[in-house]
Amino acid sequence: MKRINIKIGAIAASCLMALVISCDDYLEVLPTGQLGQVQLTTTAGLDASLIAVYSQVNGRNLRMASPSNWVWGSIRGGDANKGTDPGDFNTINPIERFETEATNVNPAENWRGLYEGVARANNVLRLMMDRAPDVTEADVVRISAETRFLRGHFYFQLKRNFNNTPYVDETVDYKAGIEEVSNNQDLWPLIEADFKYAAENLPATQREVGRVNEWAAKTYLAKVYLYQNKFTEAKALFDDIIANGVTSNGKKYDLVPYYEDVFRGANDNHEESIWAYQSAAGTGSVNNANPEFDLNFPYNTLPGNCCGFFAPSFTFVNSFRTNANGLPLLDDSYNDPGNRVKNDMNIATADPFTPDTGNLDPRVDHTVGRRGLPYLDWEDHQGSIWIRKQDWAGPYSPKKYVYTRDEQSGFLDNSSWTPGYTGINITILRFADVLLMAAEAEVELGNLEVARGYVNRVRERAMNSKLKREDGSMAANYVIELYSAPWTDAETARKAVRFERKLELGMEGHRFYDLVRWNTIQEEMDRYFALEGVLLPAQMGGAQFTDKHKLLPIPQGQIDLVGPDILIQNPGF
Incomplete structure (x- = not known):
């Protein structure tokens, strides 16, 4: 919890509203409760603006822009259904049935939240163009590297959800408007460039836990490579991360001994956490807490008492x-x-x-x-x-x-x-994910036994995590072992690695994106609806996946702003 020690609330809003007043200096009076450009271009002002970028990672008041991707990655991937009842948050109903339309408010919320993050990142980079004398070159590199990492994150989320979207960086003149920025440019090279810069310029450890470091940037860059089937490039980074990577506070990356402890607040920023959204409770502002799962606790009981x-x-x-x-x-x-x-x-x-x-x-x-x-x-x-x-x-x-x-x-x-x-952190990148992504790259490069070793490392931790009752007895009949026989068939190895991701990373927002990039989404969803449609006919009966739903529709409201010839709708919507 609670690591980056600058208050977020007022700063997050004010950083995006820096004023340049065209009057003589003696007539310039700052509005009450607002910061001016002269304050924001100092080292302290730039750091405050950077914290505003970090604060947007959880989407703030835009639940559908959160990094857990509980709707976009887990519900669409078949880990879960919406739950609750038909009427509560009913705009999710068509999403889980793959009946989403361009007018649905939830893709629009995702778009707005992610572009708010992009805008905040660009604001930091733009402020540095007119930086104050106290800002050193080292400050410029440090702040730029963290900012570009975060911008890469926001664009990566946009790319996975919508494919190509308008690319706006710090060089765009907002005063002139951005209505001419189309979505006809491939985002992958631009996302790569941000993460490469971050990987080359971030320190291995950080002065405050929660700030991204060199290893988080390398991990994200390797993930971007994996999404493009650049397995050789991904493997080189994964090898380095697994052998040498350390957390922001200097712990060597490893799996925590007990699986359940990955998700415990008392264990925040553990050795498995490569990058996590930092949350804090009891600070005087609920905005510093994690609102991620307030709807998702069991109904009619503690914990949560809402909403199923x-x-x-x-x-x-x-x-x-x-x-x-x-x-x-x-x-x-x-x-x-x-x-x-x-x-x-x-x-x-x-x-x-x-x-x-x-x-x-x-x-x-x-x-x-x-x-x-x-x-x-x-x-x-x-x-x-x-x-x-x-x-x-x-x-x-x-x-x-x-x-x-x-x-x-x-x-x-x-x-x-x-x-x-x-105040429980949400882990966005964790070491078990790295091991399984590395295993995936090794399978595709023909190194099946290396892949088996990575998968077994994850399974061995699972073997240590058998749930027990208060009397010490096992809660259920747990039977789990390692893959003992050598892997000699690539297709079987591929299946094992992919299945392990389902078991290890389930309910963490990965599944749908994995199925799409593997191009197995149709068969998996067919299997899913064949059972869920029978057992939950009111919610899932008659639902089916069709190819256009590999992507979300570009929000119709965004197209209406600039015209369909500039912002081009995804096929089929």
């Missing part, structure tokens, strides 16, 4: 079934009737229920709340009374980034309408 969104799907939970050898069902048979995980669908809380006794990967119970099993340190999950509308959402609750009973005192901000705002 982001319900893990049947297909996702079934994916954690393991065979007698403790390995996942790579033949995609996890949704077959004999392999499905037993659940309490349509069983009232007052009626008896015995949880599944079959073989399971233990990560399921650090990711998903299931009836009859411990829900963090609160109590056993109570089933249907914790689900707002079970025949709409299904029987499961999310677990990652939900605060524990012990975290109420130091990590819960109670100054808003719900106790769901927390």
Whole structure:
């Protein structure tokens, strides 16, 4: 939590409103509560403006621009459905069914939030053109590198969601308007350039935890390479990161020993955290807390007491079934009737229920709340009374980034309408993701045994993380093992790496983007809707994926501003 020690609230707004008043100096009077350009071009002013860029990473009041991508990456990827009931936040309903239109408010919110981040980054770079005498060349490099990293992040999110969007940098004259900036330019080289600059100019460690460092930039650049199938370039960076990378506060990158601790506030900025959005509770402003999942806690109970969104799907939970050898069902048979995980669908809380006794990967119970099993340190999950509308959402609750009973005192901000705002960081880049991205690159380059080693490193940590009850007994029948046989077939290795990403990174916003870049989205969604449409007919019945929904539509309101010949709509919308 709480690392970058400059207050965000007032600065974030004022940094974007610097005034240049064309009067004699003695007539210049700054408006109350606002900063002028002469103040913002000092070292302190530039740092304050940079903090405003960091603050926009979580989208601020634009929930659909947040880095967790719980709607765009997880719900669209089949990890979860919207949950709750049909009427609450009903503009998500068509998104999960792949019926999104260009007039839907949620893509527009994503667009606005990400471009607000771009605008704040460009503002910092523009202010430095007229920097004050106290700003050294070292300051210019430092601030530029952090700013360009953040701008690269915002454009990467835009690229994944909308493909090419208008590219605006600090050289654009806003006074002249940007109506002539089209979306006919490939964003990848421009995103690469920002991350390359950051990787070459950021320090290995930082003066404040939460600021991006050299290794975060290398990680993001490697990820950008992977998205373009530049496997050789990605591998070189991943090799360096795995061997030499350190966190901003100097810890060597590694996996935390216990999987659940990745998501605990008391363990923020751990050795697995390469870059995380910094959150703080109890600062006097709820804007410093993390509003990311305030809707997504179990319904009608603590923690949260609202609102039952982001319900893990049947297909996702079934994916954690393991065979007698403790390995996942790579033949995609996890949704077959004999392999499905037993659940309490349509069983009232007052009626008896015995949880599944079959073989399971233990990560399921650090990711998903299931009836009859411990829900963090609160109590056993109570089933249907914790689900707002079970025949709409299904029987499961999310677990990652939900605060524990012990975290109420130091990590819960109670100054808003719900106790769901927390001081728990949201990890955007983590080391397990690096290991699995590196494994993916190694498979594509023919180094199958290196890939197996990376996957087994992730699985070995999962083996240490078997959920136990208070009496020390296992909460479920956890059977998980390493891949012991050498990998000799590229297709089998590819399948294993991709499946491991599903298990390890589930509910963290990755799945949809992975399926699209692998070009497996159609078959995966067909499999997903074949089951979810039957078990949740009111919500998912008749839904299907079509190719145009690999991208979001360009918001119609943006096209209306400049015209369809300048801002070109994505195909099919």
